[in-house]
Amino acid sequence: MNDPRIAQLNLPPGMIDFGVGQPSPALLPLALLRTAAANRLDGKDAAFLAYGAEQGDGYFRAALAGLLSEHYRLAVEADQLFVTAGASMGLDLLCTLFARPGDTIFVEEPSYFLALRIFADHHLKIISLPMDAGGLIIEALEEKLSRHRPVFLYTIPTFHNPSSYTLGADRRELLVELSRKNNFLIVADEVYHLLNYAASPPPPPLASYIEADTVLSLGSFSKIMAPGLRLGWIQGGAQLLKRVTRCGLLDSGGGLNPFTSGVMRSAIEMGLQRDQLKILKTTYAKRKSALSKALKIYLPDSVRYSEPEGGFFIWLVFPEGVDTEKMRAEARRKNVGYLPGIKFSSGRKLKNCARLSFSYFDVPELEEGARRLGLVIKEHMKGY
Ligand SMILES: Cc1ncc(COP(=O)(O)O)c(C=O)c1O
Numbered sequence: 001m002n003d004p005r006i007a008q009l010n011l012p013p014g015m016i017d018f019g020v021g022q023p024s025p026a027l028l029p030l031a032l033l034r035t036a037a038a039n040r041l042d043g044k045d046a047a048f049l050a051y052g053a054e055q056g057d058g059y060f061r062a063a064l065a066g067l068l069s070e071h072y073r074l075a076v077e078a079d080q081l082f083v084t085a086g087a088s089m090g091l092d093l094l095c096t097l098f099a100r101p102g103d104t105i106f107v108e109e110p111s112y113f114l115a116l117r118i119f120a121d122h123h124l125k126i127i128s129l130p131m132d133a134g135g136l137i138i139e140a141l142e143e144k145l146s147r148h149r150p151v152f153l154y155t156i157p158t159f160h161n162p163s164s165y166t167l168g169a170d171r172r173e174l175l176v177e178l179s180r181k182n183n184f185l186i187v188a189d190e191v192y193h194l195l196n197y198a199a200s201p202p203p204p205p206l207a208s209y210i211e212a213d214t215v216l217s218l219g220s221f222s223k224i225m226a227p228g229l230r231l232g233w234i235q236g237g238a239q240l241l242k243r244v245t246r247c248g249l250l251d252s253g254g255g256l257n258p259f260t261s262g263v264m265r266s267a268i269e270m271g272l273q274r275d276q277l278k279i280l281k282t283t284y285a286k287r288k289s290a291l292s293k294a295l296k297i298y299l300p301d302s303v304r305y306s307e308p309e310g311g312f313f314i315w316l317v318f319p320e321g322v323d324t325e326k327m328r329a330e331a332r333r334k335n336v337g338y339l340p341g342i343k344f345s346s347g348r349k350l351k352n353c354a355r356l357s358f359s360y361f362d363v364p365e366l367e368e369g370a371r372r373l374g375l376v377i378k379e380h381m382k383g384y
Contacts, residue, residue, distance in 0.1 A: 016369035017337030018356035021161070021312050026362075027283065028226050029276050036267035048262030051254030054245045056083025056233070060261035063268040064233060068219070071194050071277075073201070074208050076235065082244050084232040085256045087191050087220040091115060091154075094187055094216060094234070095122040097247055099151045106144065106153040108136055110315075110344035110353070112161045112189065115154060126346040129153075133306065135160070135167030138174045145182050152185035158202045159192035159311025162344050162355035166309065169203035176206070179214040185240075191220045191232075194277060197285035198309040213237040221264060223312075224277050231260045284312070287358040291366045295356075298374025300381060312359040317352065318377075319384060324354040327380045336372040 011017055040048065048057060055061070061078040068076040084090035099105065101123035107116070109128035119126060127148055130140050136155055155175075157167040167175070179186050188206035196202055207217035213236075220232035234244060250256075267273045291314060292307040299305075304317045316338075318324065324340040331337060341353025356373075358366055 012335075015332075015335050015337060016361055016365050016372065018358075018361075018369055018373070019337045019339040020360040021355075021357040022222075022227055022360060023280070024360050024362065027280065028228070029272075032267065032272050032276055033226070033263065036270065036272055037263045039266040039270060040262045048258045050258070052083075052258030052261070053255045054250040055079075055241070056081065056255045057258050057261040057265065060265040060268075061233075063265045067268050067273060068207075068235075070274075072205055072207060074204065076207070080210060080235050080237070080241070082234045082236070082241055083256050083261055084218075084234055085230045086222055086227075086232045087189060087218040088114065088118065089230070089256075090218045090232055090234050091187065091189070092118050092121070093244065093247070093249070094152070095119065095124065097243060098185060099124055103151045104148050106141070106148075106150045106184075107346055108155055108160070109346065110162055110341065110350055111154065111346065112156060113339070113343040115189070116344075116346055119154075128346045131160070131163060131165055133165055135165050135171055136175065138171050138178070141175070141178060145178065149182075150184045152187050153179070154187045154189065155206070156189045156192070157206050158190060159195060159308060159313075161192070161311065162313050162339070162341075162353075163315045164306070164308035164311050164313050166202050172203055172206060172209070176209045176212055176215060180212055184214070186215045188215060188217045190217050191223050192311040193219075194224050195281060195284060195312070196310040197281060197288060202310065207235045210235060210237045210240075213239050216240055224280065225264070225267070225273060229257075229260050229264065231257050231264055284359060287361070287363060287366055288314075290363040291356065291358045291370060294367045294370035295374075298370045300374075300378060302381070303377065312357045314356045314358065316354045316356065318354070318381075320352055321384060322352045322381065324351060327376065330380055331373065331376045334372045334376050336369050336376065338373070 061081045064081055065076045065078040104125045106127050106129055108131050130137050190205050193205050206215050209215045217235040221229050302319050305314050325342050328340055339355045341350030342348055
């Protein structure tokens with residue numbers, strides 16, 4: 001259990017809460033970051049303790065560009081990167097700079113529930129677009145474009161939160177083509193792209209299309225190192241990034257997170273980020289397989305889900321009529337938790353869905369949690 005004075009999460013003892021979508025404390029790399037920080041602090045150059053360059057520390061961006069080039073299998077340049085204090089902050093900044101209250105945006109249904117909170121803060125009008133196992137449905141997007149003019153479309157193209165769906169390569173091409181034709185921005189939240197557990201890689205990230213100058217790609221160290229770093233990036237073409245780097249926030253405070261960028265620069269240059277990513281992928285892949293197997297044993301066949309190839313989540317789809325929000329209270333009494341589908345719907349739908357995360361708990365707890373969840377579901381569904 002985390003200490004609530006210092007951590008956002010405060011789990012009751014004994015509770016196996018599949019709603020928690022963050023790494024377990026044991027996966028937070030204390031020793032690794034101690035080494036990286038010592039490397040940076042032992043140097044003679046204290047520039048990373050000054051107000052930083054607006055676009056972000058150039059040495060860090062060069063190291064990050066190298067890391068992304070390797071994992072995206074794409075030539076990423078340092079000047080295509082803007083340093084953020086995490087993907088959430090990056091998204092909030094893009095709302096500030098590219099949208100006005102009352103503007104229309106498109107989001108997927110389901111979508112990342114906390115992004116919906118950010119859009120609400122900016123008073124944006126949300127139009128939702130359906131997805132299937134191949135990601136956002138392009139025909140539905142075309143239909144909505146005939147009736148609405150969004151300032152941007154927010155998508156999680158790879159290992160989606162909460163559905164784990166991945167947008168197919170052909171659909172990526174079509175999506176970018178539509179953004180050019182119809183003059184809207186694509187805000188691609190690609191924070192899970194590097195967490196791939198399958199033998200073959202996912203389709204190229206939407207970051208591959210930044211030359212179109214209609215795409216901005218959000219990345220984050222929250223999923224591949226530690227959320228407490230509050231460090232991420234936006235990858236984009238020259239015109240769009242210019243609009244980002246010229247904002248008042250940076251004029252006053254300078255570039256974001258120069259200190260943490262300095263530490264992460266060392267972590268990347270010393271090969272420690274690569275090592276950590278390997279550990280995370282191995283651990284999460286094991287957890288994902290264990291939870292999928294346990295669900296197969298304990299859940300009724302009428303609950304559908306597919307085994308994800310990456311990311312943090314398994315998306316459960318119950319028969320119509322099941323209300324996962326209502327069932328949640330029964331689950332809590334049995335010391336198991338999940339997030340109900342309604343949270344991920346901009347129109348308060350998806351009542352028959354639920355998101356499970358396998359990032360926080362270890363294999364035995366995941367198996368026990370699946371067993372408890374199975375009991376709750378079977379009891380709840382007796383009436384159906
Ligand atoms: C799709 C998505 N975007 C953004 C975030 C938050 O990222 P960060 O910690 O970099 O703000 C999360 C974390 O759960 C996420 O799932």
